[in-house]
Amino acid sequence: MNASFLDAVRWSADGLVPAVAQEAGSGRVLTLAWMNRDALAATARSGVAHYWSRSRARLWRKGESSGHEQRVREIRLDCDDDAILLVVEQAGGIACHTGRERCFYKLLEDGRWRATDPVLKDPQVIYGGR
Amino acid sequence: MNASFLDAVRWSADGLVPAVAQEAGSGRVLTLAWMNRDALAATARSGVAHYWSRSRARLWRKGESSGHEQRVREIRLDCDDDAILLVVEQAGGIACHTGRERCFYKLLEDGRWRATDPVLKDPQVIYGGR
Numbered sequence: 001m002n003a004s005f006l007d008a009v010r011w012s013a014d015g016l017v018p019a020v021a022q023e024a025g026s027g028r029v030l031t032l033a034w035m036n037r038d039a040l041a042a043t044a045r046s047g048v049a050h051y052w053s054r055s056r057a058r059l060w061r062k063g064e065s066s067g068h069e070q071r072v073r074e075i076r077l078d079c080d081d082d083a084i085l086l087v088v089e090q091a092g093g094i095a096c097h098t099g100r101e102r103c104f105y106k107l108l109e110d111g112r113w114r115a116t117d118p119v120l121k122d123p124q125v126i127y128g129g130r
Numbered sequence: 131m132n133a134s135f136l137d138a139v140r141w142s143a144d145g146l147v148p149a150v151a152q153e154a155g156s157g158r159v160l161t162l163a164w165m166n167r168d169a170l171a172a173t174a175r176s177g178v179a180h181y182w183s184r185s186r187a188r189l190w191r192k193g194e195s196s197g198h199e200q201r202v203r204e205i206r207l208d209c210d211d212d213a214i215l216l217v218v219e220q221a222g223g224i225a226c227h228t229g230r231e232r233c234f235y236k237l238l239e240d241g242r243w244r245a246t247d248p249v250l251k252d253p254q255v256i257y258g259g260r
Binding site for chain 1 (some may be wrong): 135226241
């Protein structure tokens with residue numbers, strides 16, 4: 001693959017950029033994750049979202065444990081070349097490890113974060129704990 | 131203001147979290163910017179988006195130069211408490227300093243980033259260069 005598009009990205013000192021995933025159908029913003037050069041290359045090559053897990057310090061194909069992969073329709077870069085937007089089809093309709101559609105399920109109301117979105121599937125079921 | 135919602139955010143070592151702004155009407159993802167504690171507090175207090183400018187190292191009210199402020203309908207936090215989503219009404223329909231609706235105007239196609247979105251207003255006009 002011609003890798004020049006990877007060189008156009010302004011990776012941070014840690015080699016990362018934030019990547020937003022948005023559901024193509026509903027327009028819902030699902031997740032914010034992180035990509036390094038390998039994650040963006042793998043995403044572009046495979047058509048499914050790959051990220052860099054900061055907590056586990058490894059490349060991570062979204063859905064590798066849960067089955068909730070993200071098929072990528074568009075990969076976009078911002079004006080400053082330091083943020084990515086993926087427009088995706090979210091398998092299973094669940095992007096969050098808590099079993100919710102999206103990770104942004106907490107809404108600020110009256111000075112408190114309130115969970116507004118239902119858990120669609122028990123994480124223990126998603127991740128095979130039983 | 132009760133500031134406990136600020137304490138719930140897992141600020142990075144630099145005191146920042148990424149903040150995504152999405153247009154309430156169209157669902158378009160407009161920008162990814164950064165917030166520190168003061169930016170989130172000011173956003174919650176005022177109802178218009180404030181960010182931390184990493185390049186200028188100062189608090190920044192979106193639209194203070196351009197007039198293109200973002201009126202905030204929702205402030206959301208993600209499952210890991212380290213990313214913010216603002217659902218906004220974008221004044222002027224222009225979020226990007228290049229005069230485009232959104233910052234994510236470059237689409238990856240055939241291994242190249244291609245600008246897909248039109249410039250709606252000349253930045254020189256927006257920023258008073260003439």
